[in-house]
Structure formats: structure tokens, C-alpha cells
Amino acid sequence: MRKLKKGGYLIVSTPLDEWPRRYFGFMDKDKTHISVLKEQELNSIIKKNKLKAIDKRYYAPFPLIYRISRIPFSIEVLLRKQ
Numbered sequence: 001m002r003k004l005k006k007g008g009y010l011i012v013s014t015p016l017d018e019w020p021r022r023y024f025g026f027m028d029k030d031k032t033h034i035s036v037l038k039e040q041e042l043n044s045i046i047k048k049n050k051l052k053a054i055d056k057r058y059y060a061p062f063p064l065i066y067r068i069s070r071i072p073f074s075i076e077v078l079l080r081k082q
Contacts, residue, residue, distance in 0.1 A: 004081045010051065013076040014042065020060060020073040039075065051079040 004010055017036045037045075046053060055078040060071035 006081050008081045009054075010079045010081070011076065012042075012079060013074065015074045016042070016058075016072055018072045020071055024073070039072070042075070042077070046077070046079060050082040052082055054078040054080050 015036050017038045043053075057069065057076045058072040058074070059067040059069050059076065060073035061067055
């Protein structure tokens with residue numbers, strides 16, 4: 001976060017280790033998802049780096065319909081550097 005200037009924006013999209021993943025995680029075929037965070041861990045990283053969450057959107061990614069909103073399988077966060 002050192003390169004992000006004060007007042008700058010960052011968009012983060014990541015899977016979450018919450019209840020949907022525990023039941024349907026086998027559907028995630030992306031091998032780059034080595035370490036999946038819990039939302040509390042993500043919030044801790046945001047706070048540690050002096051970022052403010054402007055907007056949060058939960059969704060479940062599905063290939064045919066792209067995203068189903070409000071299901072906490074993944075999260076997209078718009079952040080701003082304090």
C-alpha cells in the first residue's frame with residue numbers, strides 16, 4: 001500500500017472463507033486461491049494499511065450468470081487511502 005497516494009482508491013475482489021465456501025467450495029476451480037481470508041482478516045488488513053471501505057458488495061461467482069449478489073462467497077471492496 002506504500003505506492004497508493006493519500007486519497008487514492010483501490011478496488012479489491014477476493015473470495016471469502018465464510019459459510020458458502022464451506023459448503024460449495026468444491027465449485028471453486030481457481031488454483032490461485034491458495035489462502036482464502038475470513039472477512040475479519042480482510043478488515044484487519046484494511047485497517048492496518050489506513051484504508052477506508054467506501055463500498056462493499058458480496059457475491060457468488062458463477063460462470064453462466066457471472067455473479068449472484070448478496071451471497072458472501074466473495075467480496076468486492078472499494079477502498080480509499082486515509
